[in-house]
Every structure is written in C-alpha cells, then in structure tokens.
Amino acid sequence: MVRTRLYRNGVLRAHGFPIADVSDHLSDTAATVWFDLCSPTPADLAVIAEELGLHALAVEDVLHDRQRPKLDVYDSHLFLSVYGVRLNPETGRLAISEIDIFVTRNALVTVRSDDGVDIDQVAKRWDANAGLAGHGVGFLLHGLLDYIVDGHFEIVQDLDERVEGLEDSLFTDDGATRSLQRHTFELRKDMVAFRRVVLPMREVLNALLRRDLHVVDAAMTPYYQDVYDHVLRVSEWIDSLRDLIGNIRETSLSQQGFQLNTIMKRVTSWAAIIAVPTAITGFYGQNVPYPGAEQPIGFWTSTAMIVGVSAALIAVFRKRDWL
Structure with a gap:
C-alpha cells in the first residue's frame, strides 16, 4: 500500500x-x-x-x-x-x-x-x-x-x-x-x-x-x-x-540466604539430637561392667535416657525456632 x-x-x-x-x-x-x-x-x-x-x-x-x-x-x-x-x-x-x-x-x-x-x-x-x-x-x-x-x-x-x-x-x-x-x-x-x-x-x-x-x-x-x-x-x-x-x-x-541459614540450623539441631543416643549407646557399648549390664533394666534405662534427652532437645530447639 x-x-x-x-x-x-x-x-x-x-x-x-x-x-x-x-x-x-x-x-x-x-x-x-x-x-x-x-x-x-x-x-x-x-x-x-x-x-x-x-x-x-x-x-x-x-x-x-x-x-x-x-x-x-x-x-x-x-x-x-x-x-x-x-x-x-x-x-x-x-x-x-x-x-x-x-x-x-x-x-x-x-x-x-x-x-x-x-x-x-x-x-x-x-x-x-x-x-x-x-x-x-x-x-x-x-x-x-x-x-x-x-x-x-x-x-x-x-x-x-x-x-x-x-x-x-x-x-x-x-x-x-x-x-x-x-x-x-x-x-x-x-x-x-x-x-x-x-x-x-x-x-x-x-x-x-x-x-x-x-x-x-x-x-x-x-x-x-x-x-x-x-x-x-x-x-x-x-x-x-x-x-x-x-x-x-x-x-x-x-x-535464599535466610532459607539456607534455616536449613543449616535444622541440620545442626538434628545432628545434636542424634549425637545423644550415639553417645549413650557408645558409652554402654564399652567392655566394662555397668549398672544393669546383661540385664533388661540396663536396656530400658538406656532407652529411656535416649528418648528423654532427645525430647528435651527437640523442645528446646523448637522454642528457639531452630526446628
């Protein structure tokens, strides 16, 4: 046109x-x-x-x-x-x-x-x-x-x-x-x-x-x-x-930096929680006599300690907004 x-x-x-x-x-x-x-x-x-x-x-x-x-x-x-x-x-x-x-x-x-x-x-x-x-x-x-x-x-x-x-x-x-x-x-x-x-x-x-x-x-x-x-x-x-x-x-x-920090806090918190049963079971695994050794009470005692301390750590970390 x-x-x-x-x-x-x-x-x-x-x-x-x-x-x-x-x-x-x-x-x-x-x-x-x-x-x-x-x-x-x-x-x-x-x-x-x-x-x-x-x-x-x-x-x-x-x-x-x-x-x-x-x-x-x-x-x-x-x-x-x-x-x-x-x-x-x-x-x-x-x-x-x-x-x-x-x-x-x-x-x-x-x-x-x-x-x-x-x-x-x-x-x-x-x-x-x-x-x-x-x-x-x-x-x-x-x-x-x-x-x-x-x-x-x-x-x-x-x-x-x-x-x-x-x-x-x-x-x-x-x-x-x-x-x-x-x-x-x-x-x-x-x-x-x-x-x-x-x-x-x-x-x-x-x-x-x-x-x-x-x-x-x-x-x-x-x-x-x-x-x-x-x-x-x-x-x-x-x-x-x-x-x-x-x-x-x-x-x-x-x-992104904030999310990375949050993830790191959570990973660190779970690592701390996992470290508690690892320390307890490692201690009881030593080849020395300990209270409740080779008895059911020893097993239940270590289990109660693992659950109790882990629950306490979870409560503390949630209160501080780490989890």
Missing part, C-alpha cells in the same frame, strides 16, 4: 497517490506532503535523497540499524531517529522497531525498518486532529511523536504490572525459585533495552522546542510540551521500576 498524503492550506486534498508525484507538490508553498517508506532499498533512498536534497550522513544513518534516538540538524532538513516499542504477543518480550524521519520545510518522510510501527494508527491520529493541519509539518510530526510516546507509556504501564506480579510472587512459599529468577532477569533485560530508547527522547523533544529550528510554531508549542511531559513521566517511571527490579533481586538473594 502506498502511504502518501497531501495537505493544502490545512486541508487534506489527496492520499494514496504514487510517491513519484510527490515532487510535483513540493514547489507549492501552501502544500504539505507526507509519504512513508517501509524497508526501502539503498536505491530507493538515493532517489528520495536526490529529490529532497537529503544529507548523505542522514541517509547513511537510515541504512545502519540501531541508531541512538537523536535529532540531527542539517541546512535543508532535520533528521530524527526514534523507536516504537510493542509487546510480542507470542513471547511476551519487548519488540523494538526503528523509524527514521526526515523533516523539510513542507515535507515529512518516514522510513520504517519493519511493520512494528503501525503507521495507519498515526494517520488516524492526524485525522482526529484535522483542525491543526494548518500548522503543516509541525502538525504531522507531532502526531507521529505523540503516537510513539503514547506507545512507550503503555509499555511502561505493562512493565509496572509485571514488576508488581514479581513482588507478589516473591513472598509466596515458593517465591525464591528458578522461575522467579528467570523472569526477573528477562524483565530487567527488557527494561534496560526500553530505557535505552526512551531516555534520549527527552533530548529530541527538547531540541524540537527550540525556537531557532522553526519547526514548532507558537500554536503547536503546547502540544509538543505535552509530549515532552509524557516523555519525562515515562523516563522517571522506568528509572523507579529499574530500582524496584534491583530490590526484588536483592530480596530474592536475601531470602
């Missing part, structure tokens, strides 16, 4: 037209054009770069995956690299998709590495706020970034719920298990990857709000400020969750 849009004087005039027709509209100062490329070839990018006058370094960044979220300023355009994040329904792990953005005076070009970012949802967001379309490229860029950051917000809420689940399972009878440790490790790994694409977004939004870039006009500034506020909230939230994950891990290790 060809994803293109043409706005003229703040009104959507056409969409779904061939990308080859974009150049016909760029000379119109009243027109704002958007088109999307998904997994383009280097040849496709070369044609677009020549048409829009894109910088070679920006095009090179598109061809190399896993760029840091950033905003680069060139003479004729801006280049943004951001990431959409979603949950993989099959594995439950995070899936991160890169989307690169070229911003010129009257054109917005989105380049996606895969279908991870639902660009149709972005278009619906533009349609829902059509009254702002007169602000040109600033309007289109806001809708895209707002969708990306809202996706981050949904992910951090899901991570919060998963952390709460770990906290609940931590204090169950089988909390300190290998399954809990594995889930904690996977969650911490996802959180590190998520934090890596969220935190730099503060710099991106803060740079866009600079007056000298002339991308965000006065009317759109509050909308960008709102997106920036969401970015800050997600960043602070992910930092607090990272601390909670560290606390869960430390608590789990402490529980």
Whole structure:
C-alpha cells in the first residue's frame, strides 16, 4: 500500500497517490506532503535523497540499524531517529522497531525498518486532529511523536504490572525459585533495552522546542510540551521500576540466604539430637561392667535416657525456632 498524503492550506486534498508525484507538490508553498517508506532499498533512498536534497550522513544513518534516538540538524532538513516499542504477543518480550524521519520545510518522510510501527494508527491520529493541519509539518510530526510516546507509556504501564506480579510472587512459599529468577532477569533485560530508547527522547523533544529550528510554531508549542511531559513521566517511571527490579533481586538473594541459614540450623539441631543416643549407646557399648549390664533394666534405662534427652532437645530447639 502506498502511504502518501497531501495537505493544502490545512486541508487534506489527496492520499494514496504514487510517491513519484510527490515532487510535483513540493514547489507549492501552501502544500504539505507526507509519504512513508517501509524497508526501502539503498536505491530507493538515493532517489528520495536526490529529490529532497537529503544529507548523505542522514541517509547513511537510515541504512545502519540501531541508531541512538537523536535529532540531527542539517541546512535543508532535520533528521530524527526514534523507536516504537510493542509487546510480542507470542513471547511476551519487548519488540523494538526503528523509524527514521526526515523533516523539510513542507515535507515529512518516514522510513520504517519493519511493520512494528503501525503507521495507519498515526494517520488516524492526524485525522482526529484535522483542525491543526494548518500548522503543516509541525502538525504531522507531532502526531507521529505523540503516537510513539503514547506507545512507550503503555509499555511502561505493562512493565509496572509485571514488576508488581514479581513482588507478589516473591513472598509466596515458593517465591525464591528458578522461575522467579528467570523472569526477573528477562524483565530487567527488557527494561534496560526500553530505557535505552526512551531516555534520549527527552533530548529530541527538547531540541524540537527550540525556537531557532522553526519547526514548532507558537500554536503547536503546547502540544509538543505535552509530549515532552509524557516523555519525562515515562523516563522517571522506568528509572523507579529499574530500582524496584534491583530490590526484588536483592530480596530474592536475601531470602535464599535466610532459607539456607534455616536449613543449616535444622541440620545442626538434628545432628545434636542424634549425637545423644550415639553417645549413650557408645558409652554402654564399652567392655566394662555397668549398672544393669546383661540385664533388661540396663536396656530400658538406656532407652529411656535416649528418648528423654532427645525430647528435651527437640523442645528446646523448637522454642528457639531452630526446628
């Protein structure tokens, strides 16, 4: 599907037209054009770069995956690299998709590495706020970034719920298990990857709000400020969750140490109990005469001593919570 849009004087005039027709509209100062490329070839990018006058370094960044979220300023355009994040329904792990953005005076070009970012949802967001379309490229860029950051917000809420689940399972009878440790490790790994694409977004939004870039006009500034506020909230939230994950891990290790101490106390207590009959029977087993030797009374006396002393030790150890 060809994803293109043409706005003229703040009104959507056409969409779904061939990308080859974009150049016909760029000379119109009243027109704002958007088109999307998904997994383009280097040849496709070369044609677009020549048409829009894109910088070679920006095009090179598109061809190399896993760029840091950033905003680069060139003479004729801006280049943004951001990431959409979603949950993989099959594995439950995070899936991160890169989307690169070229911003010129009257054109917005989105380049996606895969279908991870639902660009149709972005278009619906533009349609829902059509009254702002007169602000040109600033309007289109806001809708895209707002969708990306809202996706981050949904992910951090899901991570919060998963952390709460770990906290609940931590204090169950089988909390300190290998399954809990594995889930904690996977969650911490996802959180590190998520934090890596969220935190730099503060710099991106803060740079866009600079007056000298002339991308965000006065009317759109509050909308960008709102997106920036969401970015800050997600960043602070992910930092607090990272601390909670560290606390869960430390608590789990402490529980394992406590359980080990409890087991050692029990083993030591039973060893002490077993040592009593061993000492008594060993003493009576010496080849010397003793009271009750070779008589039933001697056997019953030693048996009573074993039972009595062992019972006393059990009572003492239970009172001290050693058993």
